[in-house]
Structure formats: structure tokens, C-alpha cells
Amino acid sequence: MVxxxxxxxxxxxxxxxxxxxxxxxxxxxxxxxDFVWRSVRRLGVxxxxxxxxxxxxxxxxxxxxxSIELGKEKxxxxxxxxxxxxxxxxxxxxxxxxxxxxQPEPIDATPALDELVDQKRARxxxxxxxxxxxxxxxxxxxxxxxxxxxxxxxxxDLELPAGTVASRLRRGRELFAANVARLxxxxxxxx
Amino acid sequence: xxxxxxxxxxxxGSAFARSLIASANADAPSSESRARAARRLGVxxxxxxxxxxxxxxxxxxxxxxxxxxxxxxxxxxxxxVWRSPPDPLxxxxxxxDVASPASTPQGGAAVRSVAPAPELAPVELAPPAVxxxxxxxxxxxxxxxxxxxxxxxxxxxxxxxxxxxxxxxRIVTPPAVAPSPVAPEVPELEVVAPPPEVVALPPAPPAPPAxxxxxxxxxxxxxxxxxxxxxxxxxLRAGRHAEALAAxxxxxxxxxxxxxxxxxDVVTIETLIATREHARARAxxxxxxxxxxxxxxxxRVRSLIDRLPN
Numbered sequence: 001m002v003x004x005x006x007x008x009x010x011x012x013x014x015x016x017x018x019x020x021x022x023x024x025x026x027x028x029x030x031x032x033x034d035f036v037w038r039s040v041r042r043l044g045v046x047x048x049x050x051x052x053x054x055x056x057x058x059x060x061x062x063x064x065x066x067s068i069e070l071g072k073e074k075x076x077x078x079x080x081x082x083x084x085x086x087x088x089x090x091x092x093x094x095x096x097x098x099x100x101x102x103q104p105e106p107i108d109a110t111p112a113l114d115e116l117v118d119q120k121r122a123r124x125x126x127x128x129x130x131x132x133x134x135x136x137x138x139x140x141x142x143x144x145x146x147x148x149x150x151x152x153x154x155x156x157d158l159e160l161p162a163g164t165v166a167s168r169l170r171r172g173r174e175l176f177a178a179n180v181a182r183l184x185x186x187x188x189x190x191x
Numbered sequence: 192x193x194x195x196x197x198x199x200x201x202x203x204g205s206a207f208a209r210s211l212i213a214s215a216n217a218d219a220p221s222s223e224s225r226a227r228a229a230r231r232l233g234v235x236x237x238x239x240x241x242x243x244x245x246x247x248x249x250x251x252x253x254x255x256x257x258x259x260x261x262x263x264x265x266x267x268x269x270x271x272v273w274r275s276p277p278d279p280l281x282x283x284x285x286x287x288d289v290a291s292p293a294s295t296p297q298g299g300a301a302v303r304s305v306a307p308a309p310e311l312a313p314v315e316l317a318p319p320a321v322x323x324x325x326x327x328x329x330x331x332x333x334x335x336x337x338x339x340x341x342x343x344x345x346x347x348x349x350x351x352x353x354x355x356x357x358x359x360x361r362i363v364t365p366p367a368v369a370p371s372p373v374a375p376e377v378p379e380l381e382v383v384a385p386p387p388e389v390v391a392l393p394p395a396p397p398a399p400p401a402x403x404x405x406x407x408x409x410x411x412x413x414x415x416x417x418x419x420x421x422x423x424x425x426x427l428r429a430g431r432h433a434e435a436l437a438a439x440x441x442x443x444x445x446x447x448x449x450x451x452x453x454x455x456d457v458v459t460i461e462t463l464i465a466t467r468e469h470a471r472a473r474a475x476x477x478x479x480x481x482x483x484x485x486x487x488x489x490x491r492v493r494s495l496i497d498r499l500p501n
Binding site: 042092122 | 218451493
């Protein structure tokens with residue numbers, strides 16, 4: 001077997017010029033696919049569209065490998081994930097506006113509290129709450145609250161001033177808390 | 192500036208808010224999702240699962256499935272892809288943490304041990320290596336020029352995929368695209384293995400002189416696909432519409448059902464609009480939306496065809 005393998009290697013031409021780039025793409029995929037997948041999901045892409053969106057992020061990366069700074073791969077992927085997620089969300093919204101399409105089940109604003117502990121239901125509500133955050137706030141909220149990143153790391157990755165990150169995060173948390181409180185109040189009232 | 196306490200860590204905050212945040216802990220791609228993406232991107236080739244952090248049982252199962260897949264392919268192509276890597280990516284992209292989708296810890300990159308892949312057993316299971324010239328291939332004349340519009344619904348999983356000649360057809364690579372044959376996509380692992388069957392087809396056209404045809408692994412195929420679509424885009428931007436369409440035709444010929452079909456379609460639509468072939472642009476756009484309704488590119492296509500004059 002060894003000799004066959006060697007023969008195969010000898011018969012193979014020099015590594016194609018794209019190999020180095022492909023190696024890098026593979027590295028990025030290996031290290032960050034789950035992160036990208038989680039990110040597009042948490043940035044508001046519906047569960048059944050997440051696979052395609054995550055893949056799209058890597059297709060974009062594969063075309064821009066040369067411009068991705070070493071060590072900034074994750075930041076690049078997240079930046080791309082933000083854009084792809086926004087495009088996907090818009091496409092879905094657009095589809096929903098079409099009268100021929102089935103309307104999605106709206107989030108019931110008045111669920112009983114016992115329903116709220118249901119994991120799936122909770123995830124849907126979280127989706128809804130995150131989607132209500134402003135576009136410039138949502139990624140920061142997601143990275144900080146769900147991904148567990150520090151503000152300093154977020155500022156570095158998104159290339160934003162620390163003060164901007166802090167103020168957007170504060171705004172995001174306030175909006176989120178207010179919306180949660182509103183839901184809780186309604187649930188208590190109706191539950 | 193000190194970070195505020197995260198909502199999930201704040202015992203004084205709303206318990207409801209904490210439970211909502213915690214509901215995102217389970218966000219993780221399935222192993223199938225990961226494997227599918229790796230295959231489409233060409234970053235994993237045959238090593239879908241099994242090496243690395245996966246459990247031994249998972250590894251054994253994956254090896255078994257792969258052996259079935261390779262046998263089912265009934266050709267040396269799978270083996271060639273399997274055995275080809277001096278390429279380290281084959282070892283690294285082990286797509287390992289199959290067993291942990293529901294246990295991703297909150298707030299963090301999923302823990303994944305990146306053990307180098309061990310020497311894998313299935314090589315021993317596979318038939319003897321066959322060099323590329325014996326690969327089944329079809330002549331360029333037999334390759335469909337442009338794939339027909341594919342219905343948007345994928346075939347049901349339960350239905351075994353026929354050992355169609357479409358797989359071997361993917362091997363064709365026009366000389367202008369890449370100098371070597373293209374590895375076929377590894378079928379879905381859940382597909383019931385078709386009986387080994389090699390479609391007897393005429394030999395491939397002779398390789399360019401002094402170039403030893405080598406099995407192209409997925410990565411090279413993706414690179415070739417990207418190069419063609421990018422070329423089409425560049426030609427379009429430069430106003431060379433005929434050249435753009437030629438590059439797209441080349442793409443479709445070389446990669447029927449390629450991984451960048453959607454991107455190629457968008458460039459085609461843009462080129463048709465640029466050449467004022469509005470009816471064809473609209474037809475392609477409508478077909479695109481039927482085929483890729485959830486694509487991130489769908490919005491762009493809608494916007495393109497919405498702006499077309501009636």
C-alpha cells in the first residue's frame with residue numbers, strides 16, 4: 001500500500017496554484033464553520049435557511065482569500081455573516097410579503113408563562129427579540145450576550161471604536177430588557 | 192471600560208431573559224450540515240467524519256458508510272480522491288464534533304479537539320488504486336451544455352438515488368477549465384447504496400501533453416468554478432457581454448449542477464439585462480427564484496427582474 005501511495009504521489013503534478021488558498025479556506029472552515037453557522041442563525045436567519053447562508057459566507061470568503069488579513073479570518077467571516085444574514089432576512093421578508101405565500105405564524109405576544117419555559121418556544125421568542133434590535137446593534141448584542149465575547153474583542157473584530165461598541169451594546173441591552181419586560185407583563189396578565 | 196455582566200450571568204436580572212438567552216445554547220449545525228457544506232465547498236473531500244474528536248463509534252460508522260459509498264461509486268474516482276492527499280487539509284478538516292450538537296457550551300466557540308487524522312483503515316477496504324486514465328469519463332460532446340431547470344424540491348431522502356450517469360458526467364472537465372478530471376461529489380451518506388455499476392463510456396479526450404492527469408479534489412474544483420464565474424463577472428463589468436456569456440457557457444459545460452450555479456445564474460441574468468434581452472432575463476430570473484427561493488442572492492434577482500420594463 002505504501003508503494004502505491006508513493007506512486008500516486010509521484011504521479012501527481014506539483015500542487016496546483018490554488019492549493020495554498022484552498023488550504024486556508026479549509027482551515028477557516030474547520031475552525032469557524034460552527035461559529036459562522038451560529039452567527040447567521042443568531043443574526044436572524046430562519047433555521048431552514050441557515051445551512052445555505054453559512055455556506056454562502058464561505059463561498060464569499062473563498063473569493064476574497066487574498067484580502068483577508070492573517071489572523072483576521074474570524075472577523076472577516078463574521079462581517080460577511082452579517083451581510084449574508086441581512087440579505088437572507090430581506091429575501092425571506094420579501095417572500096412573505098407576496099400574497100401567494102403562506103404567512104408565517106406570528107409570534108404570539110401573550111403566551112402563558114408555562115409555555116415560555118419551553119425551549120423551542122423560547123428560541124423563537126429570542127429570535128423575535130433579536131430581530132427587533134437595530135441593524136447596527138444586533139451583531140454586537142449577539143457577540144456579547146450569546147457568543148460570550150468581550151467588548152474589546154468585538155471592537156477589534158468589527159473595527160469599531162470601543163466607545164461605539166459600548167454604547168451600541170448598552171442600547172441593545174436596554175431594548176432587549178424592555179421588550180422582555182413587556183412580554184413578561186403581558187404573560188402575567190394573560191397567564 | 193469594564194464589560195457589563197452578561198444577561199445570562201446576572202442573577203439579579205430577569206429569569207425569563209436568562210431562559211431566553213439560554214435557549215440559544217443549542218444553536219449548532221448538525222453533522223450533516225457540516226458535512227454537506229464541506230463537500231460543497233470542497234474542503235473535506237471524502238473525510239466527512241470520523242477522525243478527530245468524534246467518538247470511536249462515530250468513526251467506525253463513518254468508515255463503514257464511506258466504504259459503502261466508495262463501493263457504490265463503482266469507480267476508482269472515490270478512491271483516487273480518498274487516497275490522493277499529500278494535501279494536509281484532508282487530515283485537518285475532520286469535521287469532528289459530530290456528537291455534540293446539543294451540547295455546545297453557551298458563549299463560545301464549540302470546543303473541538305483538532306487531532307490530526309489517524310491513518311485511516313478504509314484504504315484497506317477499497318479496491319486497488321487505479322490511476323486516473325482509467326477513470327470513467329464521457330466525452331465533452333456528451334455533456335449537457337446548460338443544465339435544465341431543476342425543480343426546486345430535492346428528491347426525497349427515502350428514495351434511493353439511482354446510480355445515474357449524471358455522477359460520471361461530472362467528471363468531465365473541459366481542458367480550458369482545468370487540466371485534470373474533476374472528482375465527483377460524494378453522494379449523500381444516507382443514500383441507499385446503489386449496486387456497483389460502472390457506466391461504460393468512451394475514453395476521455397487525450398490529456399494535454401506533459402501533464403499527468405491527476406484526480407482533482409474538491410478544492411481545486413471549487414477554485415476552477417470560482418475562477419470561471421469571476422471571469423464572467425469581469426467580462427460583464429468590462430462590457431464584453433459575449434465573452435461573459437462564453438465564460439458562463441463554459442462554466443455550465445464544465446460543472447453541470449456546479450456548486451456556484453446560483454452565482455453563475457445571477458451573472459447570466461445581469462448579462463442578459465445588459466444586452467437588453469429582457470424576456471430571457473426575466474425567464475432566467477423566475478427560474479432562479481423557483482430553484483433557489485431561499486438563496487441570499489434571491490433578493491438581488493428579484494430586484495433585477497422587478498426593474499425590468501414590462
